[in-house]
Amino acid sequence: MMKTVADIMTSMPIVATVPGSRNDAINLMVRNKLTGVPVVRESDGQLMGIVSRRDVFNNMNEEQLSMLMKKNPITISPDKSISEAAKIFYDLRIHRLPVVDKGRLVGIVTPTDLLREIRTMKTKKTAIDAVRAACVTCYQEDPLSYVVSAMKICGVTAMPVLNERGVLVGLITDRDLFNDQTMDVADMKKMGLDDTCSSLAGYRNVLPLFCVATKDDISDVGEVSKYMVRSPTTVFKKTTLNEVAKIMYHNDFGQLPVHGDKDELIGMIYDVDVLAALLGESE
DSSP states (O other): OOOBHHHHSEESOOOEEESOBHHHHHHHHHHTTOSEEEEEETTTOBEEEEEEHHHHHTOTTOOBHHHHSEESOOOBOTTSBHHHHHHHHHHHOOSOEEEEETTEEEEEEOHHHHHHHHTTSOOOOBHHHHOOSOOOOEETTSBHHHHHHHHHHHTOSEEEEEOTTSOEEEEEETTSSSOGGGOOHHHHHHTTOOGGGGGSTTHHHHHHHHHHHHOSOOTTSOBGGGTSEESOOOEETTOBHHHHHHHHHHHTOSEEEEEOTTSOEEEEEEHHHHGGGGSOTTO
16 A cells, blocks of 8 residues: 555644744754745744745845745645655656645655655666756866856756766766855855854755855856766666665765766756656656
8 A cells, every 4th residue: 555645744844934034044944954944824833835945045135034935835635645746746846845734734745755765666667767857067167157057047956067078077066066165254144144054064055055146256266177076976777766766865865867878978867757656657
């Protein structure tokens, strides 16, 4: 019997409240190593929306959380099957699904919760069966300013990095865009953070996007090769989705480059793509 959403969800999730501010949400995400949270009404716990770090940094001039959050988010009830949750993630390419029972938030589900289930499954579906998104690459000597713009225009959070022979030599994600040396106390204060947050892993989730949103000139920070993850983990095109799920789950990866018979890069597979393992063959 297939599990339900109630079996895998995180109960009593961390939430932001309205009324609230942009900096309240940033602090919550940094201190809890999150990239997004549900937003509830303070008076009665009613789900009002959901906010991600990108919502915040795409509109840095707005300070009210109620104006930044996505209102009327897609939700799911706790009695639905995990395959129904997987279809929502797969079709909409979202990463947070609030679980609502009788109008009240009772939990949250993410693709990671489903990867945990898929890794123990038996499936014939492979990485190449699930690759859907366009693969946008960059060159190792490209200036970081180009990559920042390319990621924003293409709507991707990761880019494989190639050398002059077109060989994969690295991977750069939106968490890698700036290193720890770019930390600025003044920037932290603008985000409502104190200097104790610089040692938190969650700080690296928001620093790059803050810099992109607020800096007029980032052209002098160097080439992609300075910031990329070298020799990234990859998967073969015929790797089964349960094996892909294992790699993603155990390493906290949201994406993996996919290589072909000759080790050539043929695409990128994302966590939401792997959820195809829980869907019918026609999906």
